[in-house]
Amino acid sequence: MLDLKDLSLNIPETTKPRVVIIGGGFGGINLAQKLPGKQFQVVMLDKQNYHGFWPLLYQVATAGLEADAIAEPLRKMFDEDYEDFHFRPVRVTSVNPATKTISTLIGDLSYDYLIIATGTKSNFFGNDQIKQNSFPLKKITDALNLRSQILQCFEKANMTTNAALRQSLLNIVIVGGGPTGVETAGALAEMRKHVLPGDYPGMDFTKMNIYLVEGLDRVLPPMSPESSKKTQAYLEKMGVIVKTKTLVESYDGEVVTFKGGEQIQTQTLVWAAGVAGATLPGIPQEIIQRGGRYPVNLFNQIEGYTDIFAIGDIAMMKSEKYPNGHPGVAQPAIQQGQHLAKNLKRLLAGQELQPFSYFDKGSLAIIGRARAVADLPGKITLGGIIAWFAWLFVHIYYLIGFRNKLVVLSNWLYRFFTYERGTRLIIRPFIRKGDKATETFMKQQAAD
Template identity: 50%
Template structure:
């Protein structure tokens, strides 16, 4: 029989929040003065600032500069409790959450589990590609990139050499575009100094996009400018292509074309991360939980969902709000108010999303931004967009030390054209050993 997790009852309504991403974190903050017991459950003991994961993966910032311990964030919030655990299922009848440390009772349950990488059911690609959703992913990417060049120094065979030096990025959204831009900067300014024996004219960066536009969801101006920047940086963009198969060496496109690369970075999409025990009728396309205007999960009175996992379907958002940080932050903050209303017997207020725009950076002084301020839209590209992107991301990082370290790394990179965190620490992604490849050809 599963034991109960050890956590004291306070005699106040218990709100259990599953997931400490942007949505969960904002909800905890919004409940700091509420007359409730707030219990946050996460399988990590820290919050990750995900927008900068790609910079960890490309050696621009240190991993510990974009993470911050939950207990440190909320050390002065008296109604806050944290448990390091993995949630296995929910018993909605008994109002119990089953975790790796035991059962926890809830009065109100909030699912903020976010999203995970969507490989669209392809197990082979899932096994061989590198995704970038968490710190281990980002470190694995950094280690793999650096290890590839160390191995390339010992290779004479032209095809095997290219397989180590070439990179394929799948997905033309912000993550894919930012990764392609970061790799192109490394190719131009950093790698030729580190690996003088290698000819980096031979290093190809391929960006595979299933549609005919980059940065879908942003303005046509942003999409076109991102394309111009990447093409100027020498990135090869493959529009209207999908990856059909990847065995760790050969990338097969649905057009029949083939690319050779030992490193395929998957940034092609995400899917919700639901929890066992929630009725299947509440799940929509993309494994997102259908919620009403109060973020209450369809079919339940005391279970809520916020952030990427939540799909609040409206006429303006037929598939739910975009899976971005801003909707998550706003939903977390708003639900905090509504839970307080619920407990005190006041009527709930519907959630209204305020779109403040989207940004993406492609490289030094090169970015695109679609901003919405005071009901007006502003589109900008180039240095101003890059500066706005850098400023907003910097102030959004949790912790003064982290902001300072990221700023120092950015300033150093800006003035020296260098990336200082080129360390191989931990695991790399090696699908096929170099010596195991004998006869493979590009179609």
């Protein structure tokens, strides 16, 4: 039987500076790909063995794409051409700046330079009830759980004769009007119109309600007011019920209660309302900034350290243009990773570090077929089919791996002409904790 004592990180000793990267997201992989193995030993640690293209998670959750279409094994991305690169699928449990080591469940590792690129996690703002009962959408397992939940709800609704229960199963509440919430709501609305009536000819899907709830006064708060206005108009035309200036107070798995007392009966609450930085024990808690982000200077060095860096969503780099740090999207992580690689090479050569400057390439959000919005440099705002094509191009371009690009593009082309979503499979049934009826039913279904 395997024992943790039988495992170790097993990283070769080296005379080269060792760069340890925690996190295999956009920042981590772009940094690692730019570091030459002849100059550095690069060690990447991540609790999962793949890089995921998280902007398309909602399509996995709404049966538009399979999970492996938006993920690429990290080892495949760093083949034998990357000299002295080492990946280990382990969780880092703490950092010790005094000894210049990181700790994992299977051992410690020393570093010369440490880069924290851990990204973010769902933020439930201290509400444990919502955390336990809602469906976040931050990783592939979340998307698969949500897909199973949604499809199971449709199956149950098709089998029940209890009208109130059926309505509860058909109500879907999405909390958070940012890109994730907006895109999930739009995908479900298209599914309701074009796919579900054919799958369940005996059900009236005009009674399926999709609610999008946002605490601020408009959807897509990070984007321009014009894009927000267009997005809300698109959603409402598609039959999504948009509720702005609305905050969730509680959710027990059956009833969501808003501040003010309004309630909605629902079996599915999607939590896309906020994120917090995935910080690590060992870095002083008192320096952590708003949103759980590490304060960094223009060289991405964490405050108080010259050999520990943070990049991407976990980094709070304030400037006159970005007083609250850079937006939590892929581009800052990509650009910071590439820039930090250049600075590490400068450090090795005894040269001055160069400050990071973010080039904002704009923001995009898709609401449905031929419906999207785009805020581009120069205060250019686009909507409709032009923005939709821009969204398609950008997301295909930044997908990792030729196979993934081909699979996603072929899926999108197929859906464009047919509206079909071919991944409506309940492969791993989701059973909410305490739901004895579903648990018993699924066990009986699986019995030989």
